[in-house]
Ligand SMILES: *[C@@H]1O[C@H](CO)[C@@H](O)[C@H](O)[C@H]1NC(C)=O
């Protein structure tokens with residue numbers, strides 16, 4: 225799909241800093257490292273995984289960080305120790321952390337109605353949800369809205385603002401408000417939009433400044449587009465077609 229459509233969505237790449245050379249003084253011996261390497265390589269063969277990265281952190285130190293398998297299986301390009309991988313929905317954890325940061329800075333209360341923050345033009349599918357929904361509902365997936373992951377999201381070519389303020393209210397509901405956990409990407413899009421309104425910066429800038437910079441995640445990137453330079457060391461997604469593992473076109477990276 226075209227990433228141009230995904231202005232409301234998220235693509236997040238993580239790269240693990242290689243921590244080699246520290247094994248000896250970290251308590252993670254080279255013997256343990258080679259056992260782990262053997263195990264993971266076996267796992268990749270046996271489960272037909274394409275590639276993976278593993279990082280072990282002990283007392284704040286990276287004692288092991290290694291890429292396994294392929295970042296592009298078709299062209300036999302290995303997963304390097306510092307290959308970026310798109311993390312899809314794991315980015316929800318970053319959004320949740322931004323919300324928690326806003327709460328810690330007293331910019332927001334967990335149980336403050338969204339309408340207080342987004343104004344009277346904000347609407348959800350019914351009056352009850354519109355009045356009562358809070359960021360707690362968003363992060364706990366209790367809004368009862370459907371997920372529409374994948375294809376359907378791609379069809380919606382709108383900004384985050386249009387999606388949250390104009391479109392969402394017309395979606396059907398999936399379950400009653402606060403009745404059960406109903407996983408939906410839209411909960412987190414909305415949570416990201418709430419932080420944008422409160423903190424007057426885009427979700428992309430906020431996550432970069434507040435989290436990546438603070439944590440020294442200098443190889444981590446967020447945004448809808450990858451450059452051809454990025455693709456030099458980014459893992460492709462793969463799928464199984466007719467029993468064969470094939471590389472998906474790069475546009476197919478979905479949040
Ligand atoms: C990648 O990391 C592993 C484990 O930490 C290490 O043994 C290996 O030498 C590293 N490879 C490169 C190219 O740095």
Ligand SMILES: *[C@@H]1O[C@H](CO)[C@@H](O)[C@H](O)[C@H]1NC(C)=O
Pocket residue numbers: 304305306443
């Ligand atoms: C990743 O590691 C390779 C060596 O394994 C090195 O040539 C390359 O510059 C590194 N890239 C980044 C972005 O650190």
Ligand SMILES: *[C@@H]1O[C@H](CO)[C@@H](O)[C@H](O)[C@H]1NC(C)=O
Pocket residue numbers: 226228229381382
């Ligand atoms: C999506 O919307 C933008 C701005 O409204 C427009 O420039 C672009 O052509 C649209 N893309 C598609 C695939 O409809």
